[in-house]
Amino acid sequence: GAGVSQSPRYKVTKRGQDVALRCDPISGHVSLYWYRQALGQGPEFLTYFNYEAQQDKSGLPNDRFSAERPEGSISTLTIQRTEQRDSAMYRCASSLTGSDTEAFFGQGTRLTVV
Amino acid sequence: GENVEQHPSTLSVQEGDSAVIKCTYSDSASNYFPWYKQELGKRPQLIIDIRSNVGEKKDQRIAVTLNKTAKHFSLHITETQPEDSAVYFCAASRISGYALNFGKGTSLLVTP
Numbered sequence: 362g363a364g365v366s367q368s369p370r371y372k373v374t375k376r377g378q379d380v381a382l383r384c385d386p387i388s389g390h391v392s393l394y395w396y397r398q399a400l401g402q403g404p405e406f407l408t409y410f411n412y413e414a415q416q417d418k419s420g421l422p423n424d425r426f427s428a429e430r431p432e433g434s435i436s437t438l439t440i441q442r443t444e445q446r447d448s449a450m451y452r453c454a455s456s457l458t459g460s461d462t463e464a465f466f467g468q469g470t471r472l473t474v475v
Numbered sequence: 476g477e478n479v480e481q482h483p484s485t486l487s488v489q490e491g492d493s494a495v496i497k498c499t500y501s502d503s504a505s506n507y508f509p510w511y512k513q514e515l516g517k518r519p520q521l522i523i524d525i526r527s528n529v530g531e532k533k534d535q536r537i538a539v540t541l542n543k544t545a546k547h548f549s550l551h552i553t554e555t556q557p558e559d560s561a562v563y564f565c566a567a568s569r570i571s572g573y574a575l576n577f578g579k580g581t582s583l584l585v586t587p
Contacts, residue, residue: 402579403577420574461507461568461569464509464521466518468518469518
């Protein structure tokens with residue numbers, strides 16, 4: 362596709378349910394990042410992949426959060442046993458060759474846990 | 476990990492004036508410093524970036540300066556226009572293999 366695509370755009374889930382957020386990066390982009398962005402705040406780093414390898418997951422808040430990119434393209438961020446504090450905009454970004462090249466952001470998934 | 480501090484959090488200027496946003500970073504190994512603009516309800520988009528081998532870069536009304544010794548970099552917007560109103564984020568990272576870390580953002584308002 363022409364840009365980074367995320368789905369769903371909006372997700373409302375009940376507390377305790379698991380959710381899976383999908384990111385389809387720009388074709389050919391090596392690096393893929395997941396961020397969480399609170400309203401009016403900067404993107405907060407969650408995790409980062411080069412190809413299928415998870416390079417850094419230090420930003421994942423706790424073990425309920427996990428991510429994968431099994432074939433080095435599409436990535437899934439999974440949140441298990443969701444809590445209200447997980448409500449946020451989750452953004453994916455991709456870059457051609459690494460964190461020192463332009464990162465293109467997706468439109469985000471707005472997650473609301475009720 | 477890298478810690479990026481950004482100031483001010485809000486900035487209001489008159490149309491035609493200049494705006495300056497400043498960031499500091501903690502990781503002396505960081506060598507890539509992009510700036511992103513995010514309009515309301517939209518995704519962040521890159522407006523300019525600088526690497527550590529240069530001290531200044533300019534693109535029309537936008538310029539970025541970098542002081543590696545002091546570990547700070549700044550965004551300068553001259554002749555501001557109402558359409559420059561947005562939230563601006565600075566970021567810093569090392570070469571590939573490290574995360575891109577963002578500041579908390581500056582909400583810029585340009586009044587006619």
